Amino acid sequence: MKISELSRQSGIPLPTLKFYLREGLLPPGTLTQPNQADYSESHLRRAELIRALREVAGLSIAKIRAVVDALEQGEATYEVMGQAVDALGGEAVSAFTLAQAQAATDIDTLLTELGLPIRDESLARHQIIAAFATVRTLLFPDVAAEFLMPYYLAAEKLARLEKAATPGLFELPPEQALEKAMLGLALFEPILVAFRRLAHERIVLEVLAPEASPPARR
């Protein structure tokens, strides 16, 4: 398949495909002539993966590159997941404030109880620390560390529901299994986030009008 065909099937503009090739998100096609290349089904799948990560999950090009690089090198599953989880994550915090140091202690205690490794470079950990510290300083100084464990467990429940919704994922050939695992990680996130917002809307509704049906919105 030529690049125009790839563009047609994926719905991605041709100049954008060229851009993805330049950026190394999409592996180059196999050259049949000095200026003719051939693209396969796996290029199409990759292109769709890139598009989904970009448009639906909202990842930056740099993060997508980190994800596909992790996929590419065919490392052990757990390694790739770690890379990828980091790729999806936020920014690293350079210097810890006092509140952040306190939050870090609380988070690391939790991670230890869960049997998860504490990696200094884990972006997920940094993100939690930054956000939890801000919760304490700006929102509610008395939020106890005991809040974290049940909250984590509720999040794990969600992850297990996602896993149950995509059975047989680990029976696929490794390359595709990883691709799909990444997709799942990235695609369910916006659903979860939006559901949580709807839930808050619903809870506010309850507080305001405990037994009324929800009012129509302007």
Next chain:
Amino acid sequence: MKISELSRQSGIPLPTLKFYLREGLLPPGTLTQPNQADYSESHLRRAELIRALREVAGLSIAKIRAVVDALEQGEATYEVMGQAVDALGGEAVSAFTLAQAQAATDIDTLLTELGLPIRDESLARHQIIAAFATVRTLLFPDVAAEFLMPYYLAAEKLARLEKAATPGLFELPPEQALEKAMLGLALFEPILVAFRRLAHERIVLEVLAPEASPPARR
């Protein structure tokens, strides 16, 4: 308090404060002289709110403006929440693909069962539709609509835990209550997202080494 003092207390660079003033995120101070203005505690709180929404929650200036505008006009709580939930959300989808139309039906059924209004402009709804449709087309064509309700309920569980962690929020003066509700909505999100990623890491660990302790990561 003058602007330099506001800058010092909030830790926000002075030119950035000026930028926020220009953009209307921060209300202007009260002029004591044609070129001297006075800023209050509420300006400080607002500045910190802006910073938290920007840095921790990762909102764009435009979305933050939507949030503070909703706060500003002192509307009814539910209205403001709706505005704000939308402000936090993703992008609207213009034309529905076939898969998206199918997803929309499934989502709207769910919303109806929950007693939530179906608003065409709800960004949360759009986001769910786009992501769920992509899950079906790219990840797993057979994901049933029955997945959605338990998944939503798990998300609502999280929202209730958050509410429990910040007791007495609705007893505050309305202005501050709304400010804090927004903060909570925005600040717990990165925590939840990061927890979910950790949970997936943990689940993969289980699958790969059912009874081993987690390996140290490079």
Next chain:
DNA sequence: AGATAGTGGACAGTGACACTATCCGATAGT
């Protein structure tokens, strides 16, 4: 065989975004 559309590759240009920098004439503090 010739016309025309498409190709890979290089490189410049674009528009949105979130700040920064600089300048101004007017005050504030010492």
Next chain:
DNA sequence: ACTATCGGATAGTGTCACTGTCCACTATCT
């Protein structure tokens, strides 16, 4: 009096994710 700081306005910066244009060459149709 004099220096620092003020508010307000305007211009400039760096990043990001494309998008456009150009080129010499190839594929395909007639």
